[in-house]
Amino acid sequence: xxxxxxxxxxxxxxxxxxxxxxxxxxxxxxxxxGPSGSGKSTLLRCINLLETPSAGQITLGDASLQxxxxxxxxxxxxxxRLRLQTGMVFQNFQLFxxxxxxxxxxxxxxxxxxxxxxxxxxxxxxxxxQVGMAHKADxxxxxxSGGQQQRVAIARALAQSPGLLLCDEPTSALxxxxxxxxxxxxxxxxxxxxxxxxATHDLRxxxxxxxxxxxxxxxxxxxxxxxxxxxxxxxNPRTASYVSTLTEGLPEDW
Amino acid sequence: xxxWLKLMVESLPSLLYAGLVFTVPLTLLSFACGLSLGFVxxxxxLYGPKPLADGFRFYVWLIRGTPLLVQLFLIFYGLPKAGIxxxxxxxxxxxFSLNVGAYxxxxxxxxxxxxxxxxxxxAYSIGLTWAQAMRRTILPQASRVAVPPLANTFISLxxxxxxxxxxxxxxxxxxxxxIASVTYEPLILYTxxxxxxxxxxxxxxxxxQKLEARFGQHLHQAQETK
Numbered sequence: 399x400x401x402x403x404x405x406x407x408x409x410x411x412x413x414x415x416x417x418x419x420x421x422x423x424x425x426x427x428x429x430x431x432g433p434s435g436s437g438k439s440t441l442l443r444c445i446n447l448l449e450t451p452s453a454g455q456i457t458l459g460d461a462s463l464q465x466x467x468x469x470x471x472x473x474x475x476x477x478x479r480l481r482l483q484t485g486m487v488f489q490n491f492q493l494f495x496x497x498x499x500x501x502x503x504x505x506x507x508x509x510x511x512x513x514x515x516x517x518x519x520x521x522x523x524x525x526x527x528q529v530g531m532a533h534k535a536d537x538x539x540x541x542x543s544g545g546q547q548q549r550v551a552i553a554r555a556l557a558q559s560p561g562l563l564l565c566d567e568p569t570s571a572l573x574x575x576x577x578x579x580x581x582x583x584x585x586x587x588x589x590x591x592x593x594x595x596x597a598t599h600d601l602r603x604x605x606x607x608x609x610x611x612x613x614x615x616x617x618x619x620x621x622x623x624x625x626x627x628x629x630x631x632x633x634n635p636r637t638a639s640y641v642s643t644l645t646e647g648l649p650e651d652w
Numbered sequence: 653x654x655x656w657l658k659l660m661v662e663s664l665p666s667l668l669y670a671g672l673v674f675t676v677p678l679t680l681l682s683f684a685c686g687l688s689l690g691f692v693x694x695x696x697x698l699y700g701p702k703p704l705a706d707g708f709r710f711y712v713w714l715i716r717g718t719p720l721l722v723q724l725f726l727i728f729y730g731l732p733k734a735g736i737x738x739x740x741x742x743x744x745x746x747x748f749s750l751n752v753g754a755y756x757x758x759x760x761x762x763x764x765x766x767x768x769x770x771x772x773x774x775a776y777s778i779g780l781t782w783a784q785a786m787r788r789t790i791l792p793q794a795s796r797v798a799v800p801p802l803a804n805t806f807i808s809l810x811x812x813x814x815x816x817x818x819x820x821x822x823x824x825x826x827x828x829x830x831i832a833s834v835t836y837e838p839l840i841l842y843t844x845x846x847x848x849x850x851x852x853x854x855x856x857x858x859x860x861q862k863l864e865a866r867f868g869q870h871l872h873q874a875q876e877t878k
Contacts, residue, residue: 446777448773448776448777474781478779478781481776481777481779482779484777485777485778486773486774486777488770488773488774488777490770492768492770492771492773492774493774494771494774494775494789495793495870496792496793496796496867496869496870497870505778505780505788506778506779506780509779509780509784509788510778510779510780510784538869538870539870540870540871554778555777555778557778558778558779
């Protein structure tokens with residue numbers, strides 16, 4: 399079970415997340431949409447504790463942490479336990495440039511899981527195969543295209559079999575063609591019932607990939623529902639106006 | 653053989669001996685201690701508690717703002733007045749290490765900051781601890797940035813060790829002075845001394861290039877394929 403309860407986040411006197419509660423259904427894809435600065439990224443980063451929520455509760459599987467007044471700062475062990483339940487895909491890939499594609503995927507298995515090298519390598523090759531990058535196992539990230547780097551990054555995020563894959567604008571740094579090869583990988587993961595939470599500006603991606611869509615604005619959840627419902631029959635006028643960029647399509651006089 | 657060449661050849665063993673027994677160990681030891689000190693200083697200034705960071709900043713300010721020669725005199729000739737007495741060689745090692753530490757700390761600090769924040773986050777996201785991320789993700793990338801300026805410091809240090817002559821350490825320069833004072837051939841002796849320093853620093857520059865290539869492996873290949 400993946401549950402966020404009343405998450406609040408302040409940066410100084412900026413209130414970035416306001417009482418956000420969210421349940422991510424297992425085996426499904428949930429998309430977070432909303433304008434820039436709405437708090438999508440911060441929400442994702444709160445889930446794997448790259449940011450510490452100011453208040454609220456996060457439950458991932460059997461790990462649960464509470465934040466805010468009356469709760470001790472989470473210890474390293476707690477953070478570590480929660481983090482290992484998630485994998486994270488970044489907008490700018492953030493592969494380790496001094497390690498090959500294969501070594502990038504092996505890193506967590508070797509260092510965190512302490513697997514023997516041969517076993518880690520076998521698992522990493524299998525994952526690279528899954529994302530269609532087996533032929534580039536020994537390449538340095540700098541020699542790969544953006545789409546290829548992102549696919550390796552997905553393999554790296556999946557290496558330790560997390561229960562939840564967090565994707566922060568996974569296609570935003572890519573041109574449409576490269577983005578589509580990343581989307582294909584995400585689609586295949588969705589078909590395999592990987593639980594995913596994807597923050598994205600790409601409404602088409604959200605509409606076609608996600609089961610549930612959550613519209614976030616100004617740090618608040620404005621509306622959430624099935625992808626079809628949120629895009630075709632938005633209840634809130636703000637949602638309607640935001641998703642209209644997708645649903646209206648091209649202007650009639652084009 | 654002309655007279656000047658004969659003198660050079662005759663004095664070469666003494667100078668090389670002084671170089672290999674004093675200059676080289678003095679340089680290596682001071683650099684190793686100084687680099688460690690510089691690393692600790694950089695870490696504390698970046699990640700340590702404020703009072704401690706301020707203390708290290710004071711140290712860097714003090715060392716960088718005063719002449720090395722004065723520092724060496726203070727340690728070797730000054731401190732005995734306060735009851736702290738060092739032999740010439742330890743005094744030199746302490747002086748040079750403090751100096752190298754101050755300068756390299758800034759190099760290391762800049763190199764650590766040059767690694768994008770996202771690399772820390774990527775390392776954390778796969779479950780690495782701070783220390784693991786530092787060792788396996790950040791340091792290797794920072795090293796590539798740090799090697800050229802660190803090599804600068806190192807080469808400066810080789811030459812600066814000649815200052816140890818004034819602390820009566822019998823390194824190359826002191827050996828040259830000694831020979832020059834009996835042969836009355838300062839031009840020849842000091843030319844030879846300069847050449848020996850030149851050879852030493854050239855060898856080290858070559859080493860630097862090797863090191864740079866190693867830390868920049870991934871970049872060289874990236875460039876080739878483009």
